[in-house]
Amino acid sequence: MDLSSQLLQLLFSGLTLGSIYSLIALALVTTFNITGVLNLAQGEFVALGALLAASLYTAGLPLAAAFLVSVALIAALGALVERAAIYPARESSALTLIIITVGLSISLRGLALLLWGTDPVSLPAFSSGGPLLVGGASVNLQTLWILGMAAVTMAVLNIFFELTYTGKAVRACVINRTAALLVGINPGAMSLMAFAGSGAIGAAAGIFITPVTLATYDMGFMLGVKGFVAAAIGGMHNIRGAVLGGFILGILEVYSAGLVSSGLKDAVALVVLLAMLMLRPEGLLAASGRKV
Amino acid sequence: MNKKIALWGILILAFALLPLFIKSNYLLGVLIVIGLYTIIVIGLGILMGYAGQVSFGHAAFFGMGSYTVAVLTTACHWPTIPALIASLILPGLVAAIIGGPTLKLRELYLALATLAFGILVHILFNELKGITGGPSGMTGIPYLSIGGLVFDRDIKFYYLVWVTVLLVSLAVHNLIHSRMGRAMRAIRESEHASETSGIDTAGLKLQAFVFSAVLAGLAGGLYAFYVTFVSPSPFGFHTSVQFVLMAVVGGLGTFWGPLLGAGLVVALGEVLRWAIPLVIPGAGGEYQIIFFGIILMLIMVIKPEGLGAITDLFKKPRVEEVQ
Numbered sequence: 001m002d003l004s005s006q007l008l009q010l011l012f013s014g015l016t017l018g019s020i021y022s023l024i025a026l027a028l029v030t031t032f033n034i035t036g037v038l039n040l041a042q043g044e045f046v047a048l049g050a051l052l053a054a055s056l057y058t059a060g061l062p063l064a065a066a067f068l069v070s071v072a073l074i075a076a077l078g079a080l081v082e083r084a085a086i087y088p089a090r091e092s093s094a095l096t097l098i099i100i101t102v103g104l105s106i107s108l109r110g111l112a113l114l115l116w117g118t119d120p121v122s123l124p125a126f127s128s129g130g131p132l133l134v135g136g137a138s139v140n141l142q143t144l145w146i147l148g149m150a151a152v153t154m155a156v157l158n159i160f161f162e163l164t165y166t167g168k169a170v171r172a173c174v175i176n177r178t179a180a181l182l183v184g185i186n187p188g189a190m191s192l193m194a195f196a197g198s199g200a201i202g203a204a205a206g207i208f209i210t211p212v213t214l215a216t217y218d219m220g221f222m223l224g225v226k227g228f229v230a231a232a233i234g235g236m237h238n239i240r241g242a243v244l245g246g247f248i249l250g251i252l253e254v255y256s257a258g259l260v261s262s263g264l265k266d267a268v269a270l271v272v273l274l275a276m277l278m279l280r281p282e283g284l285l286a287a288s289g290r291k292v
Numbered sequence: 293m294n295k296k297i298a299l300w301g302i303l304i305l306a307f308a309l310l311p312l313f314i315k316s317n318y319l320l321g322v323l324i325v326i327g328l329y330t331i332i333v334i335g336l337g338i339l340m341g342y343a344g345q346v347s348f349g350h351a352a353f354f355g356m357g358s359y360t361v362a363v364l365t366t367a368c369h370w371p372t373i374p375a376l377i378a379s380l381i382l383p384g385l386v387a388a389i390i391g392g393p394t395l396k397l398r399e400l401y402l403a404l405a406t407l408a409f410g411i412l413v414h415i416l417f418n419e420l421k422g423i424t425g426g427p428s429g430m431t432g433i434p435y436l437s438i439g440g441l442v443f444d445r446d447i448k449f450y451y452l453v454w455v456t457v458l459l460v461s462l463a464v465h466n467l468i469h470s471r472m473g474r475a476m477r478a479i480r481e482s483e484h485a486s487e488t489s490g491i492d493t494a495g496l497k498l499q500a501f502v503f504s505a506v507l508a509g510l511a512g513g514l515y516a517f518y519v520t521f522v523s524p525s526p527f528g529f530h531t532s533v534q535f536v537l538m539a540v541v542g543g544l545g546t547f548w549g550p551l552l553g554a555g556l557v558v559a560l561g562e563v564l565r566w567a568i569p570l571v572i573p574g575a576g577g578e579y580q581i582i583f584f585g586i587i588l589m590l591i592m593v594i595k596p597e598g599l600g601a602i603t604d605l606f607k608k609p610r611v612e613e614v615q
Contacts, residue, residue: 038403095344095345098403099346099536099588100589102536103585103586103589104585105585106533106581106582110582110583114572228407232404267412267415267416270412270415273405273408274408274409274412277393277394277405277408278390278394279393281394281397
């Protein structure tokens with residue numbers, strides 16, 4: 001394999017990883033802007049969705065049904081935790097809310113540990129068949145599924161945000177929560193929707209990567225953190241930026257993985273996050289001079 | 293005022309006499325750990341309760357203090373006192389570098405930055421094997437010696453730690469009743485209003501953050517001298533969350549909160565360590581943190597002012613006199 005096809009190969013891995021980060025970042029940014037909550041439990045939705053789908057599949061459900069049931073249940077879980085933990089404290093400070101999501105994250109991870117234990121679980125690849133050859137690089141079919149799912153999810157969300165009344169209400173909340181409230185948009189309903197949507201998107205992302213990475217009870221923590229890195233790259237107030245940030249991070253991680261030891265692989269994202277927060281906290285895409 | 297002094301006197305006497313009645317080294321060890329955590333939580337409490345910011349990476353500052361002592365005393369053969377002083381300075385410097393840019397922003401970007409920083413430092417403790425010894429850690433840290441007094445037994449360390457807690461408490465007591473303390477409370481109530489009144493909000497928040505990191509480093513340095521062995525495992529994200537839990541349980545912005553929170557959470561941890569394997573056979577330490585997560589969430593939803601607020605019930609509300 002020559003250098004250019006190797007680089008292409010890595011690009012595909014980066015895009016795959018990046019699309020997962022993008023989806024998590026998208027859920028994080030939407031929730032953050034609607035509710036003011038930095039949801040540190042977002043990664044747990046990814047882990048629980050993957051674990052639940054694997055159990056449903058093992059119990060005999062077809063893969064597609066396992067996917068749909070799991071996504072629906074995690075969306076319901078998202079709505080449940082919003083009503084149980086976030087909504088009662090909605091008048092509290094941002095400090096209180098972020099601590100609540102940390103407690104939530106640990107509790108959900110504990111729930112996953114109690115139900116699934118520490119052993120990884122798996123799902124079969126969504127379609128059988130060997131890898132495709134693209135320009136000298138071999139592309140796993142599951143990679144195409146992941147990229148396709150990310151593209152479809154983003155397209156659907158784009159239609160939702162641009163063309164539907166509810167979607168426009170969500171965007172209004174993202175742009176200016178107080179102004180949205182003044183024109184009669186109910187932030188409570190928006191908050192509930194944001195958490196349910198975050199649950200669904202997280203679960204879908206988790207299920208699609210499980211055939212590649214396997215699923216464990218503690219997979220969500222680092223994925224959630226990576227989502228934050230992606231969101232910080234794009235700027236916490238910018239949905240498109242978050243998506244772009246996810247892809248940038250995925251590609252950056254894959255290309256730098258060869259340079260550092262595997263133990264330090266996760267350090268790349270953390271260094272990027274620290275650098276972004278310290279040097280350009282408004283994000284790469286933000287117009288200069290905007291005060292966050 | 294006299295009642296207050298009497299309360300202090302009784303408490304100090306109780307802590308001074310306690311070891312006479314404790315025959316088990318295990319209990320003495322638990323008390324030492326509570327003292328060390330109290331030092332950290334005092335600092336974190338100032339950051340959270342007065343500056344209105346949270347750190348999810350204080351275990352990293354705690355660990356940096358420990359590793360600073362470990363590296364300087366073993367590999368560099370420094371005497372113990374300069375190594376302990378260095379264990380305060382290094383975390384403080386690092387906190388200034390992280391906090392400087394992020395605390396200028398209104399939102400809780402410090403929470404994200406410290407979260408990332410905490411995980412990063414934990415990874416580095418494991419991976420920089422040439423300096424830290426990797427996952428197996430470092431041994432052979434000498435006992436702390438101050439002017440010929442060598443802290444080679446638990447009982448001596450108990451007094452060292454609790455005298456340190458007392459000194460830190462006194463310093464903080466003076467701090468929160470100073471102009472700076474009132475300015476910090478003003479920031480907590482309204483950042484806009486304090487800025488309008490000419491308070492340098494970013495600067496004060498940074499000072500609170502650096503101070504809390506210095507205290508965590510101090511506790512870490514003492515911890516290294518106490519156990520004479522460091523490894524990465526006590527300095528992970530879960531420890532950071534435990535510190536936040538201690539601060540919250542005790543009550544933010546209360547004087548007795550840190551001591552109460554550290555005591556309750558450490559005691560609960562010890563009980564859980566004993567009780568969980570009875571319920572779930574073969575369960576390891578990771579189950580303990582579940583309970584901490586649930587408690588953390590419940591307190592923040594139901595009673596965000598924490599248990600320390602109970603002690604305030606006995607007091608009449610009073611208006612702070614203006615200087």
